[in-house]
Amino acid sequence: MDAFERYGDAARNELTDPSRSVTIGPGTPRFELYHFGFSICSQKVRTLLAEKGAAYIAHELAPTENYRPGYVHLRLHAAGERADRLAEAHTMRTSVATEGFDACVVPTLVDLERRRAVVDSALILEYLEREVPSPPMIPTALADPVRDEVRINDGIPHPGILYGFHANDPRPGFWIDAMDGVYDRKRAVLERLIEENRDDTALVRAYRAKIAKEMAGKAIQKDPASMEGVLDEFRALLANLDSTLDRRDGPWVCGSAFTLADCVWGVTLYRIQWLGHAPLWDPHPRVRDYAHRLYERPSIRSAVIDWSHAMPPSPHTTEIDRRPAA
Numbered sequence: 264m265d266a267f268e269r270y271g272d273a274a275r276n277e278l279t280d281p282s283r284s285v286t287i288g289p290g291t292p293r294f295e296l297y298h299f300g301f302s303i304c305s306q307k308v309r310t311l312l313a314e315k316g317a318a319y320i321a322h323e324l325a326p327t328e329n330y331r332p333g334y335v336h337l338r339l340h341a342a343g344e345r346a347d348r349l350a351e352a353h354t355m356r357t358s359v360a361t362e363g364f365d366a367c368v369v370p371t372l373v374d375l376e377r378r379r380a381v382v383d384s385a386l387i388l389e390y391l392e393r394e395v396p397s398p399p400m401i402p403t404a405l406a407d408p409v410r411d412e413v414r415i416n417d418g419i420p421h422p423g424i425l426y427g428f429h430a431n432d433p434r435p436g437f438w439i440d441a442m443d444g445v446y447d448r449k450r451a452v453l454e455r456l457i458e459e460n461r462d463d464t465a466l467v468r469a470y471r472a473k474i475a476k477e478m479a480g481k482a483i484q485k486d487p488a489s490m491e492g493v494l495d496e497f498r499a500l501l502a503n504l505d506s507t508l509d510r511r512d513g514p515w516v517c518g519s520a521f522t523l524a525d526c527v528w529g530v531t532l533y534r535i536q537w538l539g540h541a542p543l544w545d546p547h548p549r550v551r552d553y554a555h556r557l558y559e560r561p562s563i564r565s566a567v568i569d570w571s572h573a574m575p576p577s578p579h580t581t582e583i584d585r586r587p588a589a
């Protein structure tokens with residue numbers, strides 16, 4: 264049994280509920296995706312898989328199942344040298360390029376044909392584009408602008424509006440309740456796992472880094488100045504998106520072709536809307552119209568809006584959610 268089989272089997276053997284493993288797409292699945300229904304990084308990967316029409320087995324993890332030993336080992340194995348730099352700080356963003364590697368998160372892609380696991384949604388997207396070239400979502404003629412948008416998107420402080428408490432917080436009430444004390448609850452699970460896996464140096468190192476990161480998040484989650492900074496960053500991002508859309512000739516962010524850049528923006532804009540932060544784009548009707556065009560895209564609908572997950576519906580997306588699928 265080689266390393267791919269050993270780590271892959273260990274992660275798979277931890278899955279306890281067969282109803283949370285579903286095959287998406289036609290034919291024999293080439294990929295497995297460990298994911299959360301509600302995770303933004305998972306949604307980006309699912310949207311691209313939907314655009315490609317690629318078949319995969321989606322393993323939906325419940326919160327903190329992403330800390331289980333087999334799964335974390337699979338990620339450490341897949342990360343290789345990138346696991347030397349584990350994320351320990353929290354700047355309310357999740358880009359591996361800037362923050363370091365977190366061994367305890369989703370998504371993780373497993374390619375059953377090439378027998379390898381891929382981690383970090385930014386790399387998974389590139390990997391899928393390479394391995395499933397049709398239809399092209401990074402067309403050669405648009406490669407630079409598409410990658411620019413994907414890089415910008417990877418650096419967005421998404422957790423800052425998901426976890427962060429803001430003045431006149433617009434987030435759904437049930438979500439505000441769920442986020443209160445969330446970092447301490449994560450820490451409690453991680454400490455128990457350290458206890459249970461005391462002799463496993465690699466795991467303990469990953470868990471300790473994760474605790475440091477989550478505690479850094481806790482330190483700023485309710486800090487008004489940090490959270491206002493996050494909203495300022497979103498205001499600047501949306502203003503920048505507005506001027507990009509203005510410069511382009513066509514309905515999409517890189518022009519007339521729908522690309523990977525639109526996949527990732529669709530995920531982000533729906534999340535902003537879901538959380539009740541859509542007033543941030545009030546000064547930019549072009550962004551609002553773009554968001555609503557994206558909500559009509561079948562891949563965004565199936566992989567994000569209509570994807571069933573354990574979260575109650577948001578009052579901020581009622582109109583969008585009830586629209587019949589195209």
Ligand SMILES: N[C@@H](CCC(=O)N[C@@H](CS)C(=O)NCC(=O)O)C(=O)O
Pocket residue numbers: 302303304305327329357358359365367368369370382383384385449
């Ligand atoms: N840059 C990483 C970030 C992954 C990430 O932060 N995932 C979040 C959901 S979007 C997660 O699993 N959080 C769960 C946790 O921290 O316990 C990637 O794109 O894969």
